[in-house]
Each structure stands twice: as structure tokens, then as C-alpha cells.
Amino acid sequence: KYSREQLIEIVSGQMPEKRWKHTLGVMQTAVELAEKYGADPVKADLAAILHDVAKYWPVEQMKAVIEESSESNKELLQHDKQLWHSEAGFIVARKDYGVEDDEVLNAIRWHTSGRENMSLLDKVVCLADYIEPGRDFPGVNKIRELAQHSLEEALVAGFDSTISLLLTQRKVIYPLTVLSRNYLVQQLK
Ligand code: DGI
Ligand code: FE
Numbered sequence: 001k002y003s004r005e006q007l008i009e010i011v012s013g014q015m016p017e018k019r020w021k022h023t024l025g026v027m028q029t030a031v032e033l034a035e036k037y038g039a040d041p042v043k044a045d046l047a048a049i050l051h052d053v054a055k056y057w058p059v060e061q062m063k064a065v066i067e068e069s070s071e072s073n074k075e076l077l078q079h080d081k082q083l084w085h086s087e088a089g090f091i092v093a094r095k096d097y098g099v100e101d102d103e104v105l106n107a108i109r110w111h112t113s114g115r116e117n118m119s120l121l122d123k124v125v126c127l128a129d130y131i132e133p134g135r136d137f138p139g140v141n142k143i144r145e146l147a148q149h150s151l152e153e154a155l156v157a158g159f160d161s162t163i164s165l166l167l168t169q170r171k172v173i174y175p176l177t178v179l180s181r182n183y184l185v186q187q188l189k
């Protein structure tokens with residue numbers, strides 16, 4: 001079992017400076033959102049530290065970790081490589097870094113696609129990933145504004161921006177991304 005400081009060392013050593021700055025931003029924003037919306041800030045911080053741990057691994061390493069795990073979703077390997085790092089991160093967080101808390105593990109696992117019926121911590125980490133201070137994409141300020149009054153409204157806007165971008169790039173949309181977005185829209189009705 002590693003201390004928070006040791007995990008920070010381990011994670012920051014696996015990514016370029018710029019991605020580590022993003023992670024620091026997600027840590028800060030996830031803690032703020034947790035405090036605002038009643039999630040556990042300590043869990044939000046831990047999930048944020050680890051959420052992109054596998055982002056800069058070689059593709060073959062992500063693939064191997066997903067293939068070797070007994071509880072991973074292998075179907076993910078038929079989809080865009082961009083979706084692999086959250087699953088790989090979820091697996092190594094438990095196996096190599098000693099994270100045992102399922103809420104934290106799930107927040108790491110679902111931070112890219114979301115899932116139907118996301119937990120409060122899932123929402124906090126996924127939204128923090130969209131709006132941390134270093135993020136700059138069309139519409140990010142609108143999402144930051146929405147985040148001040150509703151996690152769900154802000155997340156829908158986040159997923160909508162992801163899906164729109166994927167459409168303009170003619171990318172395959174992972175079905176769970178759409179299901180997550182639809183579930184939130186239903187929740188808001
Ligand atoms: O890891 P980050 O860059 O901080 O953010 P993230 O984990 O949300 O990953 C974003 C990337 O994932 C971005 O390049 C778009 C891609 N992505 C998210 N949902 C889908 C997707 N790509 C495809 N093809 N389909 C999806 O549904
Ligand atoms: Fe990510």
C-alpha cells in the first residue's frame with residue numbers, strides 16, 4: 001500500500017509534464033466539486049491522481065493489461081484506443097497500487113465514457129476531467145458555469161461536446177458514451 005505522496009511520484013513519472021499538470025488540475029477541481037456536491041473529497045483526490053495513469057503507456061502495454069485481467073471489459077479492445085487508458089488505469093490501481101475502494105476504482109474506470117447510473121464520485125471525477133483549469137476547448141466555460149449549479153447539467157454538456165467532436169471527426173462513438181449521456185438526460189427530466 002502506497003502513501004498519497006508515493007502515488008503522486010509513481011503517477012507523475014509515467015506521463016509528460018503537461019499531462020501531470022492536467023492531473024493536478026483534475027485533483028483540485030475534483031476536490032472542489034466533491035465538497036460542493038457532498039462526495040468524499042479524499043476519494044475524489046485519490047481517483048483524480050490515478051485517473052490518467054495509463055494515458056501515456058504504449059498501446060501494447062494497455063492492451064496486455066486489459067487482456068490479462070479477469071474482470072476487464074475485453075470488448076473495449078474493439079473500440080478506439082483512446083478508451084483503453086481508463087480501463088487499464090482501473091486494473092493497475094487495484095493490482096499494482098493497492099487501491100481497494102470500489103468507489104475510487106469505479107471513478108477511474110468510468111471517467112472517459114461514463115456509465116449508466118453514474119455514482120456521485122463517478123460524476124465528480126468525470127466532470128473535473130472536463131473542466132479543470134488547464135482545459136481549453138470550445139464550450140468549456142459554459143460547462144464550468146453549469147457546474148456551479150448542477151453536476152448533471154454540466155456532465156450532459158460535457159458528453160454532448162465529446163459526442164459532437166467525435167461526429168465531426170467521423171469517429172466511432174462508443175455506445176456506453178451515448179448511454180451515459182442519455183441516462184443523465186432522463187435523470188434531468
Ligand atoms: O484522458 P483525458 O484526455 O483527460 O480525457 P478522457 O479520459 O475523457 O479521454 C478523452 C478522449 O477519449 C478524447 O480523445 C475523446 C475520446 N473518447 C471519449 N469518448 C469516446 C472517445 N472516443 C471514441 N472513439 N468514442 C467515444 O465514445
Ligand atoms: Fe482520461
Ligand code: FE
Pocket residue numbers: 125126127128129130155158159
Ligand atoms: Fe466528464
Ligand code: FE
Pocket residue numbers: 022026051052129
Ligand atoms: Fe484526464
